Amino acid sequence: MGTHVIKMPDIGEGIAEVELSQWHVKVGDLVVEDQVLADVMTDKAMVDIPSPVHGKVIALGGQPGEVMAVGSVLISIEVEGAGNLKESSAPAPVKEAPAAPKAEASVESKPVAAAPRPATVCQGPMIAREADERPLASPAVRKHALDLGIQLRLVRGTGPAGRVLHEDLDTYLAQGQSNASAPASAAYAQRNDEEQIQVIGMRRKIAQRMQDATQRAAHFSYVEEIDVTAIEELRAHLNEKHGASRGKLTLLPFLVRALVVALRDFPQMNARYDDEAQVITRLGAVHVGVATQSDVGLMVPVVRHAEARSLWDSAAEISRLANAARNGKASRDELSGSTITLTSLGALGGIVSTPVLNLPEVAIVGVNKIVERPMVVKGQVVIRKMMNLSSSFDHRVVDGMDAALFIQAIRGLLEQPATLFVE
Known part of the structure; x- marks a missing residue:
């Protein structure tokens, strides 16, 4: 076995550093060539970073919201072959987009079988959102929620800026099974919880531009x-x-x-x-x-x-x-x-x-x-x-x-x- 170290690629236009916006993988995941590993944010757009190899993720080089220099270590992947250390920059970004990262890559794109999803819909614990509030979620997550009969506004998102991920839908279903007997009056119970949302990625860029515009x-x-x-x-x-x-x-x-x-x-x-x-x-x-x-x-x-x-x-x-x-x-x-x-x-x-x-x-x-x-x-x-x-x-x-x-x-x-x- 060997270790393949992927470095932050040169995205072009003289960009020396980018913001790591979201990981699509975690340590222990198996990845395949061309699978999207992470999203990074330049001054103008979101860029997907794909994997150049097959292997197993053994280390991540940064946290979402961190500004990383071009050439710095992005991710380390264990690969089949000799034990020597291999290094490369990630291949050219496969997509440029203005939006914040998609939710985790769908299970179909992973080389491991996905656990079967529940065939019936159970309602998980509700969270406080207005009836017309549109939670953050990718099109794939929205379709998945629709197929399961889940209202996204009731699901707590654990992604950047509260984005709802596929895993959040699974958690919602699992908690719904364990709390199916919760009394209806729980919707009127007092709440003292707090949630901190890190301002990163596109939301950070929007905030910076708005502040800059009003100041200048x-x-x-x-x-x-x-x-x-x-x-x-x-x-x-x-x-x-x-x-x-x-x-x-x-x-x-x-x-x-x-x-x-x-x-x-x-x-x-x-x-x-x-x-x-x-x-x-x-x-x-x-x-x-x-x-x-x-x-x-x-x-x-x-x-x-x-x-x-x-x-x-x-x-x-x-x-x-x-x-x-x-x-x-x-x-x-x-x-x-x-x-x-x-x-x-x-x-x-x-x-x-x-x-x-x-x-x-x-x-x-x-x-x-x-x-x-x-x-x-x-x-x-x-x-x-x-x-x-x-x-x-x-x-x-x-x-x-x-x-x-x-x-x-x-x-x-x-x-x-x-x-x-x-x-």
Whole structure:
């Protein structure tokens, strides 16, 4: 038997160190070639590190959250063969993703047989989560929970940031069998437990970026009310006529189009500010970052050259990028290079929000939910569909008057949707 030492690989782009985000294996596990061993986080993306050999894990080189230098020992694996010590860097990362690590590799990918899972569903001890709270879990864990009839919000996650793993589902089932006779009144019992969650991986990156943005930029927000009745009628008409052949349109591609048209008169909004060099770069290309919520936090995939896209082209690209971000498959390039950001919470958008700038950009346009309200139109009280745009700007670069005029230009385009397409 010999020992194969795998070192942290050079991921490229001059990166000298990365954060170890999650292990997919533990000491004693048998692994096969190309099996994912760990996830590491660079400044821009999550990267899977695969195994170059078959063998048994005998030592791990770090803990989740630890920053490791390229070339440092990542993991040691016992392999068949001579007893001499072998060293290598892990092979090139097999996937780049913006999302935090997947849950443990599925049992089918391990070279040992998995213990049979219970055929019947038992309810384990409940934990305190709101009914609409979405716990962190990979798609594989969600499907596994669905197959077992388990509500994920009732399962305590032991992964990073409380992420629910396959093992947590097994624990939940096992505890459910031993506690099946627990009285229903236990749900009202007093609780004094505490849980500490380490801020690592993507959540740490998000926290650092948000803190950096609020400390460096002089944020100010501007809110404008918009009558979206006409644009919603147009959207419904286009979906009825072309939805089956071209795909359904949401409001987002119309907003992207409104940004593109409005930026022709307000190029100072489509810019990046290098506050160290004291240089503002205005860009002709409109690369729209579309803030997308995933299980591990907010991602901003980029719709490139929105100025050259039709409604349906924008819609298809927004959908593709959102799915890639949520599934952890968006590449590093797809998550960088935006010139202005559009953020929306959809139906949960509330009345007003104060979005945080996506530095080094100088403007972010926030979309709130659409509500029906009585409005006075030409002396008559009528029901209209209304929506607020809650947008933020960097006051070091953007004057308040310009910001107001920019958002009002977007309002005019959306309230008279024909103007979106008049050249």
